[in-house]
Each structure stands twice: as structure tokens, then as C-alpha cells.
Amino acid sequence: MTENAMKTFLTTSALAMGLATGATAEGSLSIYHWFEYMPQELLDKFAREYDVEVTMDTYDSNEALLASLKAGRLGSYDVAVPGDYMVKILAQEGMLDTFTPEEMTNLGNVEDRWMDVDFDPGRQSSIPYQWGTTSYAVNRDVYDGPIDSLGVIFEPPEELAGRINVLDTSGETLTLASLYLGIPQCTPDRDQLKALNALVIGAKPAWASFGSDVAKDVLVSGDAAAGMIWSGFSAKARAEGANVEYAFPKEGVIVWMDNVALLRDAPNRDNAIKFMNFLLEPENAAAVTNYAAYTSGVTGTEPYLEPEIANSPESNPPENVKTAFVEACPQEVQVLYDAIWTNLKK
Amino acid sequence: MAGVAPPGTGTGSGIYRGNGPRLMLPVWAFIGIFLVLPVLLMAVYSFLTKEFRGGVIWDPTLAAYDKFFLDRGLFGDEPPVIEWTYIGIFWRSIWQAGLATLFCLVIGFPTAWFIATRDVRTRSAWLFLVTIPYWVNLLIRTVSMKFLIRDTGPLNEFLLWTGVVDGPLGLVNTNLAVQIGLFYSYLPFMVLPIYAAVERYDFALSEAAADLYAGAWTTLRLVILPVVRPGIVAGCILVFVPSLGAFLAPDLLGGAKTFMIGSLIEEQFKGAAGNWPFGAAASMILLSIVLGVLLLYARSQAKGAR
Structure with missing residues (x-):
């Protein structure tokens, strides 16, 4: 809510x-x-x-x-x-x-x-x-480093630690994490799932908040200096005065x-x-x-x-950017992702 | 109250004679439809099998309660041990609600005392001031609080301007912000019942205590508190119970970083987990805790009446 x-x-x-x-x-x-x-x-x-x-x-x-x-x-x-x-x-x-x-x-x-x-x-x-992508945006007034990797969210640089908002939906957040690790979605592989679990648990202390519908507002207000975000929300945040740049990381973005x-x-x-x-x-x-x-x-x-x-940069991704649709996992795999999400927020 | 029948239920009240049960019908229908039925439905759902992505299969099982209390590892093949995840979430919510109740009491009691000791004509004006924020939706009040205390908000700007602090407070997305939100949301629930109790307090008792050489502290502890205790207990319950299920303040002011009871249950119905029986089971456990608190209250009331 x-x-x-x-x-x-x-x-x-x-x-x-x-x-x-x-x-x-x-x-x-x-x-x-x-x-x-x-x-x-x-x-x-x-x-x-x-x-x-x-x-x-x-x-x-x-x-x-x-x-x-x-x-x-x-x-x-x-x-x-x-x-x-x-x-x-x-x-x-x-x-x-x-x-x-x-x-x-x-x-x-x-x-x-x-x-x-x-x-x-x-x-x-x-x-x-409509279609768009899910990736992340950074406030260029705060952070002027490279944004070519999802590591900015999952293994963030010091300037951004504690100033990151992530989407409050397990599907998109865990899918981006999977892209970062280079593991397939809906994997039942134990080692891969353990690595996924460890990645998000390790990143959490650097995350200030979880929020989907506030993803734009926190960037505009300055509550967050970087955040996972939908492409159109990033463009709107800029239109509302935030100096944000939307990333097309090398590991790929979610397309939807x-x-x-x-x-x-x-x-x-x-x-x-x-x-x-x-x-x-x-x-x-x-x-x-x-x-x-x-x-x-x-x-x-x-x-x-x-x-x-x-002409917004969000709507005109570079040519060779990797994209992935979020997959709907079968029941026996979905429970594992639910458990990782609960574990992250317990 | 014993021995005094409420008006209308006495045997001698002419036109109501024999019509009692029929006249009670709307009340029973109301309680049945809006209270008993939903709770029963929830109780039943908590013992059913979950359907993938929301919904239930009519096949009785204890799986939801098993999931709540027993941990069988991420892949479900380890020997069961006690699952601390959900107990931890409940405990955090209880702790948070308890703290909010304490804050409300510490501020609410003097406030109620202040109002109750004003001139009779100005009291209603003070009470009016306490209730004004309640005309605004809770969501809007919580969002407004976020605007006020965020690093770029007026509170920070003011403190920076006065030189009290030299950097942003960083209040938003902390537990303290959640506490502020809960305190702000529920303070009047503490003030009003205590006010009602203090207003009935006979100040001659304080004078008598002073005549008997009781100091201010002794008077408060031995004379005032026992008299206004029902108001305090009622206020504590009215703050504690809604704080326990609150999810607006934790989500908006606390950054939704950790599940509270409210958001855990919401996730089961609205989130990817889609586990209705588990959401129902968590609700039933929450309901049991609240009922337990209320029973304790009822027992303390019974003791006080003796």
C-alpha cells in the first residue's frame, strides 16, 4: 500500500x-x-x-x-x-x-x-x-561513475550505499539479480539459487527502501540517489526536474x-x-x-x-543491449523464489 | 454494572415485553455478517490447501501452520526445526506496536491531564484540536509526515537554517520514522479515553492525599493512577491493536525493507507468493494474539471491580 x-x-x-x-x-x-x-x-x-x-x-x-x-x-x-x-x-x-x-x-x-x-x-x-524496459537510474548530481553494469544496484559503489530504492516486487527485482549473476530465470539449480539468495542479502544493507509506485517520487524528492525503475518513470522523473540518467547495463535489462x-x-x-x-x-x-x-x-x-x-534516451536503447522478458515459473520453482524474497525481507 | 439492567431489557418495560429476541435481530445479523462470517471464512481457509497463484483447493491440511512454525530448509528436505522467520516478523511488529503505545502514553497522559484540568468551557475546544487531524485520511497524513521529515523537507531545512544540525537527519526509512508515524497516527486514541477517566476524577481526593502528607509522586501513584487506570488501559489497547497490523507507516516511512505482520499478510494475497491459506493462518495467529491481550484486559478489569 x-x-x-x-x-x-x-x-x-x-x-x-x-x-x-x-x-x-x-x-x-x-x-x-x-x-x-x-x-x-x-x-x-x-x-x-x-x-x-x-x-x-x-x-x-x-x-x-x-x-x-x-x-x-x-x-x-x-x-x-x-x-x-x-x-x-x-x-x-x-x-x-x-x-x-x-x-x-x-x-x-x-x-x-x-x-x-x-x-x-x-x-x-x-x-x-505500451512496452518499455526495467533497469535502473542514477542521480547524476550525486553519482558520476559508470552505469554500465547492474552492479551499481547489487554491489553498489560507496557514494550510493544507503541511497538506493529497489522495486518492491519479487519478479522484477530477482530477475534483474539473475541477469547480473548470469543465471537463467526459474532455475531449480541449488547452487544458482543460493548464489542469488546471497547476492540480494548482501546488497540489502545498501538499499534504503523497497517501493514500486514511489520509484519515481524518491528520485525526484532526493530520498534516493539511484533506483530500479521502469523506463517511462525515469523519463518522467527527469521531466519533473531530477537529473537522472537511465542505465542500459551490459548484463541486460528486463523488457516488458x-x-x-x-x-x-x-x-x-x-x-x-x-x-x-x-x-x-x-x-x-x-x-x-x-x-x-x-x-x-x-x-x-x-x-x-x-x-x-x-527522443528520450529511455525509449531509444543502444542497438546491442541485451533484453529478457520476465518468465512465469512453474509452481515447484516459484516457491523457492518466494522463499528467497521472504528471507530477504524477514 | 452488575444488577442494573440496561434500559429496554427489563421485564417491566411494556411494549418491549417478549419482543427482545426479535428486536435484537438486526444486531445479530450485523455481527453475523460483518464479524463472525469473515472470521469463520478466514479460519476455514487457513486449513485448506493453497492453489498456485492464489485461491484455495478444498482439501484440508495443516500446511499453512506447518509453514509458519516449522523450517524444513529452502528446498524442504531438511529435518524440521523451529521456523524463526515469521515469529521474528511478529515479534518485530509487537515490539514496534508496544513502543508506539509507550510513546503515546508518555505524551498522551499529560495532554489528557492538561485538557481535563482546563476550564469546562475551553475543554471542548482542546478536544476538538486533538481530533482535527482525524478528518483527514490516514494515508494522506502518513504521506504528509514523510514530506515533513524527509531530508529535503521543512523540518530538515529548518534545523539546518537554525544551525542545530549541520547535515541532513536521514530520518526517512528508519525505525524512528516508523515510530513517529505510528505515534502521530494513534495519539488521539490514547488521549481521549484517558481524558474521559481524568475528567471524572474527584480532585478532592488529591487534596485529601496532600492533607495526609502524600507528596506529588505518591499521590500520582497511589491515588490518581488507580482511579484513571481503566482509561489508560483502554487507551493502550486502542493504540496497540491498530499499530500491530499497521503497514502504511512501515511501508511509507520505513521504506518497506522488512515485513511487518500487515505487509506479510498483504504479500500472501496481493504479491507473487499468492498463498491464501498461509495469509489466513497468519491472520488467525494475529487474531489470537489480539484476543489474548483483550482477555488480559478483561481479567484486569474484573479484578479492579472487586
Whole structure:
């Protein structure tokens, strides 16, 4: 629980007020989305163009989305925005509906490389929302050393000790640690897991805090001088005045894609399809990118992008950077990673 | 209270005669739906098998309690020894809540005393001041506290300006910051019950004690404290119990570096672990601890009444 609950509260209140006038709308659409990821103007635009009453709830991690759907919210939302591996899990859990290419008339706008993805082969249940990377950023006013390695986080230099924020999700933090050690994800190998455990335990004294939704704020406020962070959050931190530089370390970065997925038992399936087509319009995809500072996965957005977003160093990684998607581990391996995480925070 | 029936339950109260059980129905329904049912559900879940990534399988097991109390090594193949991880997390939370309670008592008692000894007309104004922060959501108050005490915040700027310190305090992300947050969150819960007790205190008793050559300390210890004790105990419970499950202050002010009871349970339902039975079991153990504290209180009350 975090500062974003406050943001959620404010957004929801604003929504409620904004929609008070839309009581006569044709239909409704219920969105379950990440926090601070959808520009209000775009929702208003959709509501206006299609005469649909839009409501949105937010969550702060893929796991929180899954937990909420499992706890009985399936059937109350039309679309959600799971990350790549979570699309696969939701499909395995039978929580997704499928659409036909005829329904998704704008599917042709999806960039080729994001069409036949392994978490949703052929795009039957989801469309690209935004993609980006997870790495770390440093405050250049505090630290002017090299940032070519994940060692800055896991075996930090003296200037940064005690001034580092790490993401409070085991998936991303342990995956970056695995990249640093050069061990595969979801490994059941004892020695590799022991090394992973030792690495994070050893690094912890140099970490000031664990926080995901505050990852940007701690850099802007100066509470942290370096932090694991999502690429768009780093760009936004700079836009808000922090002198941060985003790292593309030699060991690699996490790459991820968030996807708008059609949920099973969607109460307003038709409007959900309209909304997904709406988001595949280059102009609208660009509006999300301009807000969130990631990259859309939709072709033809260039004319609508703000230059500082399109040209941000975060969105233009060097050519040879290594990337890895977070993998969903099988149960018998996942318990080992859970144990390492608990051990880290006990 | 013994011997005095609450109004409406007496046998002689005309229209209520014989309707007692029926009139109590809404109350029982309320308690049943909002208290008994959720706790029962949690109790049942704690004895079920976990489903991968959240959810339960209806197959009874003690696995959740086994995980809490017994350590079988990272790979589950070592002989079981006592698992200190979760006991340690609970102990840290209890210690933290106890400390917060103590701080609240040390500041809250004089505050309550001060208010209760003001002129009758100004007392309500003082009480009003104590409760004003409560009109604001706890989350927003906690975030505001972080803004105040962070290294770039007004408190630090002020201390640097006055020259009291020559570098940033480094308060945020420490246990002290968590203590400040808990103290700030729950202080009124201590002040109000103590105030209620002190207000009823008959100051003639203090005068009598002085007449009998009791010093200030002796009067406090032997005359005042026994009289206002119920208020103190109530205040301690009202601060201790919510502090025990608090996760806002540890997360926002303490940097979420270590699990507290609240965040450990949250992780089981919202985090990657997705272990609902274990979360339920931890909740049941927490509930038992709280009930234990309340029973101790009830016993001390019974003793005091004798």
C-alpha cells in the first residue's frame, strides 16, 4: 500500500464528477488498469465519441490484478492491462475471452514484431498497450561513475550505499539479480539459487527502501540517489526536474509489454472491442505514449508524438543491449523464489 | 454494572415485553455478517490447501501452520526445526506496536491531564484540536509526515537554517520514522479515553492525599493512577491493536525493507507468493494474539471491580 492509493482516490473522484453528466450514455465500459498509466483526456474522448460511460479502477502490480480477479472480480470488468507473462497466466487460468480479426478491425496497426508474441500467439485475446524496459537510474548530481553494469544496484559503489530504492516486487527485482549473476530465470539449480539468495542479502544493507509506485517520487524528492525503475518513470522523473540518467547495463535489462486484454464474462463486450480498436488508432496510442513516456507497439504514431518523448534516451536503447522478458515459473520453482524474497525481507 | 439492567431489557418495560429476541435481530445479523462470517471464512481457509497463484483447493491440511512454525530448509528436505522467520516478523511488529503505545502514553497522559484540568468551557475546544487531524485520511497524513521529515523537507531545512544540525537527519526509512508515524497516527486514541477517566476524577481526593502528607509522586501513584487506570488501559489497547497490523507507516516511512505482520499478510494475497491459506493462518495467529491481550484486559478489569 502506497502513495498511489491516494492517486487512485483522486482519480476516481475526478472520474465520478466528470461522469455525473454522462448518466444518459448508451452503454458503459469498465476498465481495470495500472495506476498513473491512462490520460484522463483519452478516456473522456472515448466516452464522448462512443457515448459510453467509462469507469476505471487501478492496481499496482500484475499479481494484484490476478488476486483481485481470482477473488471474484471477474465478470465486473471488461478489459484489464496485464503484462506479458501475466497475459499467459490469465489465459491459463481461463480468465480471458477471445476476439476475431474481423472484430478487431485495427489489428493491422500492430507492429509486426508484437503480433505473434509467445504470450498470446496471433493476438487472440489481447492487443499491445505500451512496452518499455526495467533497469535502473542514477542521480547524476550525486553519482558520476559508470552505469554500465547492474552492479551499481547489487554491489553498489560507496557514494550510493544507503541511497538506493529497489522495486518492491519479487519478479522484477530477482530477475534483474539473475541477469547480473548470469543465471537463467526459474532455475531449480541449488547452487544458482543460493548464489542469488546471497547476492540480494548482501546488497540489502545498501538499499534504503523497497517501493514500486514511489520509484519515481524518491528520485525526484532526493530520498534516493539511484533506483530500479521502469523506463517511462525515469523519463518522467527527469521531466519533473531530477537529473537522472537511465542505465542500459551490459548484463541486460528486463523488457516488458503491457497489453489490453479482453476479460472473460465481460459485461460490455461490444464496448470493450470498440475501446481496444480505439486504442489501436495511432493518434490515441500516441496520446498514451505522450502521457506515460513508454512506446506503443502501434505503427504510424510518429506524427503525434511529442519530440522529447519520442527522443528520450529511455525509449531509444543502444542497438546491442541485451533484453529478457520476465518468465512465469512453474509452481515447484516459484516457491523457492518466494522463499528467497521472504528471507530477504524477514 | 452488575444488577442494573440496561434500559429496554427489563421485564417491566411494556411494549418491549417478549419482543427482545426479535428486536435484537438486526444486531445479530450485523455481527453475523460483518464479524463472525469473515472470521469463520478466514479460519476455514487457513486449513485448506493453497492453489498456485492464489485461491484455495478444498482439501484440508495443516500446511499453512506447518509453514509458519516449522523450517524444513529452502528446498524442504531438511529435518524440521523451529521456523524463526515469521515469529521474528511478529515479534518485530509487537515490539514496534508496544513502543508506539509507550510513546503515546508518555505524551498522551499529560495532554489528557492538561485538557481535563482546563476550564469546562475551553475543554471542548482542546478536544476538538486533538481530533482535527482525524478528518483527514490516514494515508494522506502518513504521506504528509514523510514530506515533513524527509531530508529535503521543512523540518530538515529548518534545523539546518537554525544551525542545530549541520547535515541532513536521514530520518526517512528508519525505525524512528516508523515510530513517529505510528505515534502521530494513534495519539488521539490514547488521549481521549484517558481524558474521559481524568475528567471524572474527584480532585478532592488529591487534596485529601496532600492533607495526609502524600507528596506529588505518591499521590500520582497511589491515588490518581488507580482511579484513571481503566482509561489508560483502554487507551493502550486502542493504540496497540491498530499499530500491530499497521503497514502504511512501515511501508511509507520505513521504506518497506522488512515485513511487518500487515505487509506479510498483504504479500500472501496481493504479491507473487499468492498463498491464501498461509495469509489466513497468519491472520488467525494475529487474531489470537489480539484476543489474548483483550482477555488480559478483561481479567484486569474484573479484578479492579472487586
